[in-house]
Amino acid sequence: MKKEYLTLNDVLEARERINNTCVNTKLIYSSEFSKDCGNEVYIKPENLQVTGSFKLRGALNKISKLSDEQKSKGLIASSAGNHAQGVAYSANKLGIKATIVMPKTTPLIKSQATKSYGADIVLKGQVYDEAYEEAKRLEKENGYTFIHPYNDMDVAAGQGTIALEILDELKDVDAIIVPVGGGGLISGVAVAAKSINPNIKIIGVQAEGANPMKISFDTAKLTYADSVDTIADGAAVKQPGDMTFEVVKKYVDEFVTVSDNELIEAVYVLLEKHKLVAEPTGALSLAALKQLNFKGKKVVSIISGGNIDVVTIASLLKRGLVSRGRIFCFSVKLHDRPGQLLKITKILADEGANIIKFNHDQFKAIDRLKDVVLEATVEANNHEHIEDIIKVLNAEGYNVNRVY
Known part of the structure; x- marks a missing residue:
């Protein structure tokens, strides 16, 4: 693979950079999800990570590697919320000014949390891609250093540290189920896991209403979506990364999609049975478990985040109660x-x-x-x-x- 793409060594180095800040989120065995899908299911609870999602790993690794000149210019990022918090937290920790462009539809809990870490917030557009365009405009106008949420191999390397932790605890894991938006998380996880054990199956999950990476994977051609429509706002990406797509093509085994109703039920069951709160995007990997075409395997589902406001969780839980009878x-x-x-x-x-x-x-x-x-x-x-x-x-x- 070309050097600009990702290697296991990149992920190992990322672990050394972020170890003192990021939480090693320990696996949780789930008898409930195991029973539902006929496999031995373990939850990787990145909703318990500092800032409430895995995004801190990639943002911190990327920002830590910047030159003093790049840091002095100030940082800018675009995000539906979790990457924003990761960048804001990392910048605050390292004493760097950060500006975050977020879609107007971003849940209040995410924008408020980002602001609390000292970042300046700009609200623009209805989806991530529109916020991204504004962030790139501000980058050019002000000379900021842009921190991409997924199409960056330093970011992906940070996310890949999740796979290292999984394998430290469960060396004989058979499959890792990964939520997918733009592809940063699955790129890092796939490279790290497959480099250590090529037999581990890597399965990506997207929402039915936002699945351009799955379409790209199925057709072997990078494909953009004209629009996205899903409650999984953190994965509502119209344009997957071109760099992450190259990694996905080489390392990922398959993709599945899940409906919003399946996401709601997964959020509900996770809360009821494990007392863990996940945002809909975070529950993608749990919602996909019933679609697995194998039984009796050791499976890890990555819960990518838990940043969800109380009003939204109340609405989702009511719908979950209905769906569960x-x-x-x-x-x-x-x-x-x-x-x-x-x-x-x-x-x-x-x-x-x-x-x-x-x-x-x-x-x-x-x-x-x-x-x-x-x-x-x-x-x-x-x-x-x-x-x-x-x-x-x-x-x-x-x-x-x-x-x-």
Whole structure:
């Protein structure tokens, strides 16, 4: 491989540079995800990293290697949030001025955290690529040193230290599942892992609504997306890196995509079973586990980040409860006479459904002089429990309209 691309030695040197700052995030065995996919699954929790994501590794390695002249010019970066925090934290630690351009859609928790590390924030555009264009303009205008979030081999080398830690703990790992946006993380991980053990399978995961690297990989031609649409904002990249693509072509075994609903369920299960918070991008590798075409292997899923605001996590968890059959909302038409509400309540109680909310609305019925519509939200155990509740209601003469 050409020297401008990545080697194991680059990753080993990166580890020496960042070791004193970055956390060695220890693997966590997951019985829940293991059971779901038929493999022995371990979580690599980079959501517990300093700044809340793996991005600190690459940013710190890159910035540490800059010349004094480059540092004196000040740094600029573009990011949907996690790379921004990595650059801001590293710059602050090394006493360097940093400016970060972020999309206007960046979650507030990420922009506030970046600002708290002392960086100047510029909001521009709706997606990462528009923020990148503004950052490059400011770089040219002010002479800043640009720190690319993924298309830079020093950055990728820093991310590759994750693979070294995985192999230190689990030498016989069979596969590493890696979230992918622009390709920096998977490039570093793939080079390090494959250089140590070529038999390790490297699987990249992208969101269905933002998968240009997968398309590039499948067609062996670097491909850009006209638009991206996914809740995985940290991986919503229209233009994969040309350098990272060259690494991906050589070292990565396959790619899969996952839906936003699968991401929501993965975030939910991770929180419920492991008490770990991941942002949707961070859960890409968990959502992909059910698509693995092998069983009985030792698999590591990298949780790339956990920077998510409370309002968003609340919304995702509600949708996760629905997807797991833990919340069930339905409506039924009742005759408008005493005792009808009590009858429904008794049926739900007998079936072990906990009532969360009732909306008893006479004006929703077509014949509001005779009938009333009851909308109920209840807590259930699972989808089978919901089906049992519906069967009992139907048997009692109620026509159940499922809302969600």
